[in-house]
Amino acid sequence: MNIKLSDAFSVLISSYTGKAGLILLAFLVGISIWVLATYPLDFGAKEWSNPAVWADNPKAVPPVWVNLFPGTDRVSHKVLDSDTPDDLRTVGRVKAETYRLSFSHNSDEFPTFISFTLNDVEFEGRPPLITLSLVRPDGKTVRLLQHVPSGARDGESAPIIRYKQTPFRLLLSANQTVRAALADFHNEQFGTDFDERDLRGLGDQAAFGVPIPGDDAAFESLRGDYEFVIEATFSSTEDRLGSVKTVVGGDVFGGMGTDSQGRDLAVGLLFGFPVALFIGLLASTLTTTIGTTLGIVSGYMGGWVDTAIQRLTDVVANVPLLPILIFMVIVLGSNLFLIILMLVAFSWPSLTILIRSMVLQLRSGQLVEATQALGASKTRIMIRHIFPQTAPFVFAQMIFFTPAAILAEAGLSFLGLGDPSIPTWGQILEQGFRTGAVYVGYWWWVLPPGLLIVLTAMAFVLIALAVEPVLNPRLRNMR
Amino acid sequence: MALVRTLGLRAATLLGVLLTVLVLLVVTLGASGFSDRILTAVINEEIRGLRTSQATQSRNPEALEAALEVRRTELIDFYGLNEAWWQRMPDTVFRVITLDLGDARTLRSSKGSRKVSDIVLERLPNTALLLTSSLVITAVIGMAVGVKMATRVGSKLDRTVSFGAAVSFALPAWWTGILLILLLSFTFNILPSGGMYSTPPPEGGFARFFDLLKHALLPIITLVLVSVGPYLYSVRTMTLNVAQEDHVLVARAKGLPEGKVMRQHILRVAAPPIVTGLILSLVGSLGGSILVETVFNWNGMGRLYFEAVAGAPDEGLIVALTFIFTLMYVVARFVLEVLYLLLDPRVRYA
Numbered sequence: 001m002n003i004k005l006s007d008a009f010s011v012l013i014s015s016y017t018g019k020a021g022l023i024l025l026a027f028l029v030g031i032s033i034w035v036l037a038t039y040p041l042d043f044g045a046k047e048w049s050n051p052a053v054w055a056d057n058p059k060a061v062p063p064v065w066v067n068l069f070p071g072t073d074r075v076s077h078k079v080l081d082s083d084t085p086d087d088l089r090t091v092g093r094v095k096a097e098t099y100r101l102s103f104s105h106n107s108d109e110f111p112t113f114i115s116f117t118l119n120d121v122e123f124e125g126r127p128p129l130i131t132l133s134l135v136r137p138d139g140k141t142v143r144l145l146q147h148v149p150s151g152a153r154d155g156e157s158a159p160i161i162r163y164k165q166t167p168f169r170l171l172l173s174a175n176q177t178v179r180a181a182l183a184d185f186h187n188e189q190f191g192t193d194f195d196e197r198d199l200r201g202l203g204d205q206a207a208f209g210v211p212i213p214g215d216d217a218a219f220e221s222l223r224g225d226y227e228f229v230i231e232a233t234f235s236s237t238e239d240r241l242g243s244v245k246t247v248v249g250g251d252v253f254g255g256m257g258t259d260s261q262g263r264d265l266a267v268g269l270l271f272g273f274p275v276a277l278f279i280g281l282l283a284s285t286l287t288t289t290i291g292t293t294l295g296i297v298s299g300y301m302g303g304w305v306d307t308a309i310q311r312l313t314d315v316v317a318n319v320p321l322l323p324i325l326i327f328m329v330i331v332l333g334s335n336l337f338l339i340i341l342m343l344v345a346f347s348w349p350s351l352t353i354l355i356r357s358m359v360l361q362l363r364s365g366q367l368v369e370a371t372q373a374l375g376a377s378k379t380r381i382m383i384r385h386i387f388p389q390t391a392p393f394v395f396a397q398m399i400f401f402t403p404a405a406i407l408a409e410a411g412l413s414f415l416g417l418g419d420p421s422i423p424t425w426g427q428i429l430e431q432g433f434r435t436g437a438v439y440v441g442y443w444w445w446v447l448p449p450g451l452l453i454v455l456t457a458m459a460f461v462l463i464a465l466a467v468e469p470v471l472n473p474r475l476r477n478m479r
Numbered sequence: 480m481a482l483v484r485t486l487g488l489r490a491a492t493l494l495g496v497l498l499t500v501l502v503l504l505v506v507t508l509g510a511s512g513f514s515d516r517i518l519t520a521v522i523n524e525e526i527r528g529l530r531t532s533q534a535t536q537s538r539n540p541e542a543l544e545a546a547l548e549v550r551r552t553e554l555i556d557f558y559g560l561n562e563a564w565w566q567r568m569p570d571t572v573f574r575v576i577t578l579d580l581g582d583a584r585t586l587r588s589s590k591g592s593r594k595v596s597d598i599v600l601e602r603l604p605n606t607a608l609l610l611t612s613s614l615v616i617t618a619v620i621g622m623a624v625g626v627k628m629a630t631r632v633g634s635k636l637d638r639t640v641s642f643g644a645a646v647s648f649a650l651p652a653w654w655t656g657i658l659l660i661l662l663l664s665f666t667f668n669i670l671p672s673g674g675m676y677s678t679p680p681p682e683g684g685f686a687r688f689f690d691l692l693k694h695a696l697l698p699i700i701t702l703v704l705v706s707v708g709p710y711l712y713s714v715r716t717m718t719l720n721v722a723q724e725d726h727v728l729v730a731r732a733k734g735l736p737e738g739k740v741m742r743q744h745i746l747r748v749a750a751p752p753i754v755t756g757l758i759l760s761l762v763g764s765l766g767g768s769i770l771v772e773t774v775f776n777w778n779g780m781g782r783l784y785f786e787a788v789a790g791a792p793d794e795g796l797i798v799a800l801t802f803i804f805t806l807m808y809v810v811a812r813f814v815l816e817v818l819y820l821l822l823d824p825r826v827r828y829a
Contacts, residue, residue, distance in 0.1 A: 311495075318809060319805065326784070453654065454649045
């Protein structure tokens with residue numbers, strides 16, 4: 001009966017499962033600390049649920065490393081940006097800046113989109129003229145775009161600032177003018193007879209391909225080194241431009257791929273680490289605190305207090321958790337703390353029953369009898385003499401509750417009832433399932449979050465298995 | 480007599496649970512203003528419908544507005560919105576407890592009935608099919624493997640299966656379902672990914688049954704996968720605990736054959752907690768069925784609950800279904816108590 005907490009630790013470390021669990025836990029905690037240090041706390045509302053952040057990412061594409069699989073040759077995603085011109089010329093008051101963004105395209109597939117972003121333009125009098133051209137590996141150059149920011153409005157005084165709050169962003173492949181420019185380019189260079197309408201949906205192919213002879217507009221990918229050339233002509237040497245960016249959309253992205261909104265799943269999954277641990281540990285700490293307190297009070301005080309607590313325990317223990325949880329979240333709203341509180345409110349009884357039965361034995365023990373004879377108060381006996389003897393059991397139960405809480409939250413999130421301001425693994429999975437990712441085989445969207453939930457729960461289950469011999473000494477010399 | 484008293488006490492507690500849950504539901508609905516909000520929305524919707532249908536016939540807009548106002552007062556009176564929520568509460572509790580579950584707002588049974596009791600009766604067998612078959616499979620595997628593990632504690636088999644049990648405990652049912660769909664349905668195309676029958680359902684009783692079986696396979700495998708691990712582990716531990724008792728040592732010392740010691744001296748004693756564990760895992764699956772049925776589009780109680788909750792929540796239906804879930808839970812618990820009495824003579828004389 002008399003087991004110290006330190007014994008529990010030595011048993012834990014000496015076993016296989018305990019070691020595995022602890023290593024796993026250390027890994028989870030390490031990543032959580034790193035995430036907490038580097039992510040903003042309002043990551044959910046500010047970044048994850050903000051489509052503008054993810055606009056330049058390809059939608060629902062697998063991670064980059066799928067290209068390692070034989071027979072897979074997907075276009076990688078390229079973000080090219082610059083804030084210092086590669087070339088600068090001034091003629092009198094006129095200033096011309098040139099930015100060169102070079103990259104290579106080495107796939108038989110075409111990029112999925114091309115976008116151009118212009119940031120923070122500042123000018124005195126006339127707005128600058130900005131042109132974007134693409135230099136292709138075949139030596140030909142296609143001018144895709146000419147853009148002039150809007151000039152001074154009434155009452156606006158110099159310097160005039162454009163695209164500082166919301167950058168100028170254009171999806172080139174979906175733009176009619178760009179398509180017309182591409183059609184002209186092909187007609188001139190390859191003798192085709194394209195119309196802007198012929199290239200609808202084929203903008204990327206036209207930019208990165210050579211036409212295949214025939215009636216229809218069809219292209220073959222042109223591999224090699226490309227370069228975007230951006231020229232900005234300012235009417236004053238004081239005028240300037242913040243930065244330019246072009247994105248060549250691939251159909252692979254990052255370490256974990258993206259979801260259907262283009263969100264980088266790696267970023268969301270990483271944020272899930274501290275959230276899962278927080279949910280699990282907070283819920284289990286509160287649950288064990290309530291369960292232990294009620295168990296000790298019930299067992300030691302006896303009388304009507306005992307009866308009242310026992311009746312309450314009986315009732316709460318028989319409430320089906322998930323339906324009630326769903327009900328409460330629907331009625332009271334999805335708030336992470338509310339969910340945790342509800343979890344706690346319905347999971348303490350099993351521990352109370354266990355602790356009470358232990359305390360009944362302890363109460364008649366010699367230690368308690370002796371302290372009573374010395375005149376110790378009831379509270380003191382409960383806190384100083386009874387609680388320490390139950391501590392290893394409480395500790396083990398706390399480990400055991402943790403995965404249960406994590407799994408319950410994930411289940412709720414999966415039903416679409418998660419807290420929308422805090423992305424969790426369950427929510428990422430839910431969005432994947434809801435948009436039909438399972439039925440079209442977007443495995444990178446549904447496998448990793450589930451796997452992480454399982455790993456996190458496993459860490460605690462393994463530790464719980466390892467400390468079991470502490471609670472059940474019969475198992476101790478069996479291995 | 481003690482028997483009746485024990486059972487009576489348990490029945491009273493479980494009835495208390497039902498009543499407590501019900502009151503908790505109704506109070507939450509009322510005190511949070513959710514109930515008022517929903518009822519107001521329902522009345523507004525009805526008035527709007529009435530206005531559009533009457534506007535074409537009536538030429539006098541003022542008379543129409545007056546008529547609509549009268550109708551609104553009637554509706555407010557009908558739904559009891561002119562009373563505070565705690566005045567409406569006893570009525571609701573009484574109706575639900577007498578299983579007068581009312582009508583669903585938008586959901587219908589396949590025959591078109593909007594009565595909640597009709598819808599529930601139609602869905603209940605589907606859930607029962609999933610739960611009972613997975614329970615039987617879990618029980619058979621759990622007891623066979625668990626007892627075997629207990630006889631060889633520390634062996635390779637024991638360690639492997641213990642690890643498997645930990646994985647099984649950590650697996651969320653719904654994710655396991657998604658995994659199976661991805662693997663067996665999407666990649667290898669062996670089993671259907673959801674639903675209960677193919678469209679169109681095959682002709683003939685046998686073909687239809689076979690079709691149902693094919694669709695039920697994945698959800699059942701999912702439920703078994705997540706519940707069998709914890710169960711067989713608890714069977715192992717409980718058998719092990721009994722196997723270390725003195726009376727088992729005495730039985731072996733008397734030279735009884737090992738099979739007999741196992742059956743009569745170990746398993747007979749361990750039977751009550753083993754059965755408890757089984758029913759507890761059934762009770763756990765009850766909640767899990769909400770998730771598994773949602774994943775597999777299985778037309779059971781769990782999916783019904785999800786449908787009542789998703790989109791525009793149907794307040795009456797949610798209360799009714801939560802009550803029915805609690806009722807199913809409580810019935811399962813009561814069955815457990817009776818089984819316990821049959822299996823453990825000590826309880827009878829307590």
